[in-house]
Amino acid sequence: MSDPLTSLRSELARICDLSTAARVLEWDQLVMMPPGGAPTRAETLATLTELAHELFVRDEIGELLEEASSRRADLDPESDDACLIEVTRRDWEKASRVPAELTAEQTKLASEGMEAWAKAREDDDFASFRPWLDRTLELKQRYIACFPDAAEPYDVLLDDFERGMRTEEVRTIFARLRPELQELVAAAPDDEPEEFLAGPYPREAQHEVSVAVARAFGADASSFRLDPTVHPFCLSFATQDVRLTTRYAEDDLHGNSLFSTMHEVGHGVYEHGGDPALDRTPLATGCSSALHESQSRLWENVIGRSLPFWRWFYPRFRAAFPEALERVPLERFHRAINRAQPSLIRVDADETTYGLHIILRFELEQELLSGALATDDLPDAWNAKLEELLGIRPPSNRLGCLQDVHWSGGMFGYFPTYQLGNVLSVQIWERLEADLPDAYEHVERGSFEAIHEWLREHLYRHGRKFTPAETIERIVGGPIDPEPYLRYLRDKNASLTAA
Numbered sequence: 001m002s003d004p005l006t007s008l009r010s011e012l013a014r015i016c017d018l019s020t021a022a023r024v025l026e027w028d029q030l031v032m033m034p035p036g037g038a039p040t041r042a043e044t045l046a047t048l049t050e051l052a053h054e055l056f057v058r059d060e061i062g063e064l065l066e067e068a069s070s071r072r073a074d075l076d077p078e079s080d081d082a083c084l085i086e087v088t089r090r091d092w093e094k095a096s097r098v099p100a101e102l103t104a105e106q107t108k109l110a111s112e113g114m115e116a117w118a119k120a121r122e123d124d125d126f127a128s129f130r131p132w133l134d135r136t137l138e139l140k141q142r143y144i145a146c147f148p149d150a151a152e153p154y155d156v157l158l159d160d161f162e163r164g165m166r167t168e169e170v171r172t173i174f175a176r177l178r179p180e181l182q183e184l185v186a187a188a189p190d191d192e193p194e195e196f197l198a199g200p201y202p203r204e205a206q207h208e209v210s211v212a213v214a215r216a217f218g219a220d221a222s223s224f225r226l227d228p229t230v231h232p233f234c235l236s237f238a239t240q241d242v243r244l245t246t247r248y249a250e251d252d253l254h255g256n257s258l259f260s261t262m263h264e265v266g267h268g269v270y271e272h273g274g275d276p277a278l279d280r281t282p283l284a285t286g287c288s289s290a291l292h293e294s295q296s297r298l299w300e301n302v303i304g305r306s307l308p309f310w311r312w313f314y315p316r317f318r319a320a321f322p323e324a325l326e327r328v329p330l331e332r333f334h335r336a337i338n339r340a341q342p343s344l345i346r347v348d349a350d351e352t353t354y355g356l357h358i359i360l361r362f363e364l365e366q367e368l369l370s371g372a373l374a375t376d377d378l379p380d381a382w383n384a385k386l387e388e389l390l391g392i393r394p395p396s397n398r399l400g401c402l403q404d405v406h407w408s409g410g411m412f413g414y415f416p417t418y419q420l421g422n423v424l425s426v427q428i429w430e431r432l433e434a435d436l437p438d439a440y441e442h443v444e445r446g447s448f449e450a451i452h453e454w455l456r457e458h459l460y461r462h463g464r465k466f467t468p469a470e471t472i473e474r475i476v477g478g479p480i481d482p483e484p485y486l487r488y489l490r491d492k493n494a495s496l497t498a499a
């Protein structure tokens with residue numbers, strides 16, 4: 001009889017292949033597919049997801065896990081094998097509680113729901129999307145019911161993105177952030193937006209500077225692609241095959257593809273920096289959504305919106321957009337891309353107001369799931385809460401509750417990880433600077449290899465080997481702490497006001 005670990009590895013590799021195939025089809029759906037392909041694609045994705053799920057939750061996998069676990073004592077607890085057994089056992093126990101048909105139904109609804117959302121958003125027609133949202137919430141309730149031991153329903157959903165994280169922990173962190181962020185926004189100068197924010201930023205030139213920065217940040221042509229899409233994302237099929245997407249706004253600097261590219265490159269280099277030995281195992285991806293977002297934000301904001309970065313890159317950027325920027329000095333440009341100013345769209349928000357957009361979604365999600373908020377009342381609740389948090393009111397649902405893709409795809413519980421990622425990005429950067437005190441001097445020279453090396457060593461190479469809490473503990477020496485992030489924002493806002 002063959003070694004149980006070898007058998008387990010080969011079974012898991014086949015299951016990973018199916019999941020990878022599903023991700024390739026998802027990428028295709030969002031980047032290449034003509035709209036007419038949507039109904040069939042939803043069925044195809046549902047079949048693949050159901051097959052992967054069925055193969056994974058078989059008793060045979062459970063038995064192999066049990067046999068392999070019994071020999072785990074002989075293994076180094078930090079070895080790939082020991083971590084593979086531990087992580088797979090937890091995944092298997094969780095997946096085994098969910099009927100395969102519910103998994104398939106959720107996948108199919110997500111795929112169809114995303115198409116319905118895209119159309120509803122385009123037509124600014126919330127009523128046409130509401131039945132999809134109701135159906136999604138219904139399936140979420142059935143999913144939550146598979147885990148009757150959860151302390152609260154939202155914990156079940158959060159755990160899918162941030163294993164082991166409790167809603168209560170998020171509430172505590174957000175309660176610390178909310179008044180501080182509101183205070184910073186209130187104190188920010190209320191001057192007119194700079195004219196050069198409106199461009200023009202020709203698409204071709206955006207693509208050129210985006211590719212240049214992506215390459216400098218480590219997204220090499222042999223392992224990365226960059227394609228346009230509506231709602232940018234990053235998917236990886238292997239450590240050596242990473243798909244980045246971006247979007248191009250010609251009349252809005254905040255929508256310049258450079259920022260969305262830097263963001264997705266951050267996700268991409270995390271995936272790419274994983275140990276290739278983990279490919280085709282459940283360990284071959286970033287540890288959690290918050291840790292993933294910590295990397296997109298580290299590259300996009302902590303580096304990509306810093307003055308040292310722009311001291312290096314501004315001459316080239318300005319040369320690419322002479323009509324908009326010819327007469328704009330560096331400091332004025334840097335201030336414009338960082339100033340705190342309430343706005344309607346989360347993905348275009350500055351670093352200070354961004355967290356308040358997330359707090360809004362976190363609170364509304366819990367109300368929708370508990371039934372305290374009916375989907376009929378969502379647009380009004382959204383508008384009222386945005387006014388309470390940021391003092392502005394969306395003129396349409398397109399710019400309000402229809403702006404994000406997440407709920408249409410069933411991704412409830414995901415939003416808070418964005419803000420946890422922001423918090424972590426600064427906490428991790430502080431640790432990196434303790435080891436590499438001249439990190440920003442490297443940035444100012446356009447040299448990113450030492451930063452990469454540090455992140456690869458401390459985070460990227462581990463993939464999903466350790467739990468999020470363990471991974472965070474290993475990298476920063478403690479739990480998630482909002483204080484470095486708040487310090488960073490206070491300093492940044494103070495320096496912009498003084499400038």
Ligand code: ZN
Binds near residue numbers: 263267293296
């Ligand atoms: Zn992201």
